Amino acid sequence: MHQFLPYAWFGGRCVPFAEATLSVATHALHYGTGAFGGMRAIPSASDPDEILLFRADRHARRLSQSARLLLTELSEATILDAITAFLKANKPSTPVYLRPFVYTSDLGIAPRLHNIETDFLIYGLELGDYLSPEGVSCRISSWTRQEDRSLPLRGKISGAYITSSLAKTEAVKSGFDEALLLNSRGKVSEASGMNLFLVRDGVLITPGVDQDILEGITRASVLELARAMDIPVLERPVDKSELFIADEVFLSGTAAKVTPVRRVESTDLPSQRPVMERIRERLTAITEGRDPVYDHWVTRIRLDA
Numbered sequence: 001m002h003q004f005l006p007y008a009w010f011g012g013r014c015v016p017f018a019e020a021t022l023s024v025a026t027h028a029l030h031y032g033t034g035a036f037g038g039m040r041a042i043p044s045a046s047d048p049d050e051i052l053l054f055r056a057d058r059h060a061r062r063l064s065q066s067a068r069l070l071l072t073e074l075s076e077a078t079i080l081d082a083i084t085a086f087l088k089a090n091k092p093s094t095p096v097y098l099r100p101f102v103y104t105s106d107l108g109i110a111p112r113l114h115n116i117e118t119d120f121l122i123y124g125l126e127l128g129d130y131l132s133p134e135g136v137s138c139r140i141s142s143w144t145r146q147e148d149r150s151l152p153l154r155g156k157i158s159g160a161y162i163t164s165s166l167a168k169t170e171a172v173k174s175g176f177d178e179a180l181l182l183n184s185r186g187k188v189s190e191a192s193g194m195n196l197f198l199v200r201d202g203v204l205i206t207p208g209v210d211q212d213i214l215e216g217i218t219r220a221s222v223l224e225l226a227r228a229m230d231i232p233v234l235e236r237p238v239d240k241s242e243l244f245i246a247d248e249v250f251l252s253g254t255a256a257k258v259t260p261v262r263r264v265e266s267t268d269l270p271s272q273r274p275v276m277e278r279i280r281e282r283l284t285a286i287t288e289g290r291d292p293v294y295d296h297w298v299t300r301i302r303l304d305a
């Protein structure tokens with residue numbers, strides 16, 4: 001059972017977590033017509049009254065855009081104000097994961113996005129390592145990543161996560177930790193909830209935004225950092241066979257952070273990962289507020305203000 005934070009943001013205010021409940025007839029529960037975000041909030045090591053959020057502006061923008069894809073309005077300012085109030089109410093003293101969620105809150109049937117009430121909530125939980133930082137084994141899923149022509153993939157639309165769920169469980173039940181999904185053109189897209197990188201001959205390669213990926217905020221940050229660290233970067237279609245001969249393969253995401261891939265199907269990958277290690281170290285320092293060059297990626301929320 002997860003350790004949830006004591007207060008949720010629900011119906012426009014903070015209420016005790018146990019009181020933030022929904023009707024069985026909630027529209028989004030039946031049709032997957034919600035969109036969520038996922039952010040980590042870390043108490044500052046130097047100041048107990050300060051919480052650090054990594055790229056909060058980007059997370060708010062993506063959630064606001066996801067809302068727009070569901071034909072509803074949720075401004076970035078509304079999201080950031082609610083997150084601030086939520087953190088002030090909860091005053092987390094350990095790293096936590098925040099889950100903001102916009103959804104069709106109407107009661108009743110008929111899949112639609114017009115003439116419907118929507119609402120916005122936030123809850124939080126303690127979250128350690130989502131995947132082992134030592135590395136994971138990956139199965140290439142028999143499920144295909146959706147296409148943007150049938151579902152807006154630029155948003156974190158909750159209904160889309162049926163494919164992630166099927167792929168993850170298929171992988172775990174067959175003895176792997178995580179799933180890698182190919183897209184409908186047979187190219188490597190991403191994992192069940194993370195983007196994918198590989199390194200070949202010193203070049204950092206990742207599927208481009210035209211490969212049916214979620215436009216991950218960690219992915220964008222890894223790319224920007226790599227360029228600044230003079231690591232050559234390529235965004236291009238990735239073939240399945242490249243996974244077996246890569247020098248390094250790793251995953252990126254808010255929950256998974258930067259996680260190495262140890263094995264793909266039955267192929268073990270090299271245990272030395274110099275490029276990933278450099279990037280992971282830098283990204284960790286940034287998220288913990290220890291890198292002055294990238295301090296603008298960190299939002300500091302004062303709990304005593």
Ligand SMILES: Cc1ncc(COP(=O)(O)O)c(C=O)c1O
Binds near residue numbers: 164216253
């Ligand atoms: C399907 C999917 N891909 C990629 C990611 C990584 O995105 P981010 O780095 O913004 O967390 C996530 C997690 O949010 C995800 O759910």
